[in-house]
Amino acid sequence: MDEPQNFEIFLVTVPGMEEALCAEALERGFAGALAVAGGVTFQGNWHDVWRANLCLRGATRVLARIGGFLAFHLAQLDKRCRKFPFGDLLRKDVPLRVQVTTKASKIYHAGAATQRIETALKDTHGLTLDPEATLVLKVRIDDNNVLFSLDTSGESLHKRGHKEAVGKAPMRETLAYLMLRQAGYTGTEPVVDPMCGSGTFVIEAAEIAAGLLPGRSRSFAFQDLANYDEAAFTAMKDVPLTVPTAQFYGSDRDAGAIRMATANAERAGVAGYTHFANYAAGELMPPEGPKGLVIVNPPYGARIGNKKLLYPLYGTLGQTMLTRFKGWRVALVTSEPSLAKATALPWKPLGPAIAHGGMKVWLWQTPPLR
Known part of the structure; x- marks a missing residue:
């Protein structure tokens, strides 16, 4: 796939805290960040995805909107999934989990849609499916628009990698x-x-x-993608401390x-x-x-x-x-x-x-x- 220079990046946060996360994202240099229901959206590239996971303290997870298409029935969904260039991002040796939601679409059965997508991913793209996989492909079918998002975080970003011990009703x-x-x-x-x-x-x-940096001690799902650059990400971690x-x-x-x-x-x-x-x-x-x-x-x-x-x-x-x-x-x-x-x-x-x-x-x- 000819990867666009910029694509939509969605930062998930706690409902009620969208404006606070948006202010943090703008402060951190994510230009054009806009608060919407459930999170913050902006246009960026894969380096922005890595940096958002590493640096943002208020985001719960970072979703990369990698593309989509129109589909009016299951056969069309199947056919277009087989043509979609998943292989540019997803590796055959890394297990993947698929999550589908449908709303106001002719494809109304999420289970049937999941089955068609998973079959296309296995048969045409040679990908490995595992219901327990850390890497998640989120598929939203809304008014016949199919949108693919990769959860690039893996575990929720509140898990910084330091707090082994928690009490009752902990604050994330x-x-x-x-x-x-x-x-x-x-x-x-x-x-x-x-x-x-x-x-x-x-x-x-x-x-x-x-x-x-909040993400300095943990790993992320994006590190298992085909376009991950370990040297570039390591350089991002080199920040001055005070x-x-x-x-x-x-x-x-x-x-x-x-x-x-x-x-x-x-x-x-x-x-x-x-x-x-x-x-x-x-x-x-x-x-x-x-x-x-x-x-x-x-x-x-x-x-x-x-x-x-x-x-x-x-x-x-x-x-x-x-x-x-x-x-x-x-x-x-x-x-x-x-x-x-x-x-x-x-x-x-x-x-x-x-x-x-x-x-x-x-x-x-x-x-x-x-």
């Missing part, structure tokens, strides 16, 4: 980044998480401050969580800038030095515990912030407005709901406390 790294960003964090101020669990907010903040001017603090009343967070920070290479301690939120004291951001993902009661028992916890957290953290901003994640209000903190107007763990949550934010 991609969402933690987007929330830090929405809270105005730029990498130059201290961050405190008084209910840090496995340390995601603290570690993510420290990585940003140090200039560490020594953070701020420090990053996590605490939790669960000693096991603190052990997990400390080990995760060590694996991520930020142990020199992160500090974890075992105590309850009511015992929290601000670190010495400049003011910064307190960001916390407390229990909501929806999945962990009884909501009624959480009101005193939120009240104590709010009192601690109001009496000891003057000049600091507070950002709090919860699915329950009544719990956020129990803190008595001066919340700003809410942004959009965010999909997290099968529920809707909001990021509540204050101005600098007075």
Whole structure:
């Protein structure tokens, strides 16, 4: 296939965070990035695909729209799949999985469409099909338009390759980044998480401050494509690091969580800038030095515990912030407005709901406390 210089690249993200990811993509030099439902789209080339996987902290996965055609029935789908130049990108020795969705099309049976596509891939193109394969060809048949996309990420991009230990109801790294960003964090101020669990907010903040690439320690599905250039991708990883001017603090009343967070920070290479301690939120004291951001993902009661028992916890957290953290901003994640209000903190107007763990949550934010 005469590969076009540019094609559509789609960045998948958490619903409710499209604008935040778009801002990150533009900041990272992905020109023309546009927020749409479920993610961000822009025109780019394969080097942009590699760089998006390696560098973007807020994307869940990166899809490369590799082409398509019109098909009005299964026989036509079969014939045109056999002519489509899959071999320019897909290797015969790398297993592939096919996912088909159909909408408002004459080809309405996704199972039958999958069977036709898989047969064409095996018989004409000599490709290996495996339902457990990491490399996924996504096929969307919408109003008789067939669109092929390759999932170039493989495992979800929140899996940075450092966090082996996680607690209950963990915050994904991609969402933690987007929330830090929405809270105005730029990498130059201290961050405190008084209910840090496995340390995601603290570690993510420290990585940003140090200039560490989120994908530096993991592999990606695009490395198994025929056009992958290992030397070019290795060169992308060579970026200057900085020594953070701020420090990053996590605490939790669960000693096991603190052990997990400390080990995760060590694996991520930020142990020199992160500090974890075992105590309850009511015992929290601000670190010495400049003011910064307190960001916390407390229990909501929806999945962990009884909501009624959480009101005193939120009240104590709010009192601690109001009496000891003057000049600091507070950002709090919860699915329950009544719990956020129990803190008595001066919340700003809410942004959009965010999909997290099968529920809707909001990021509540204050101005600098007075």
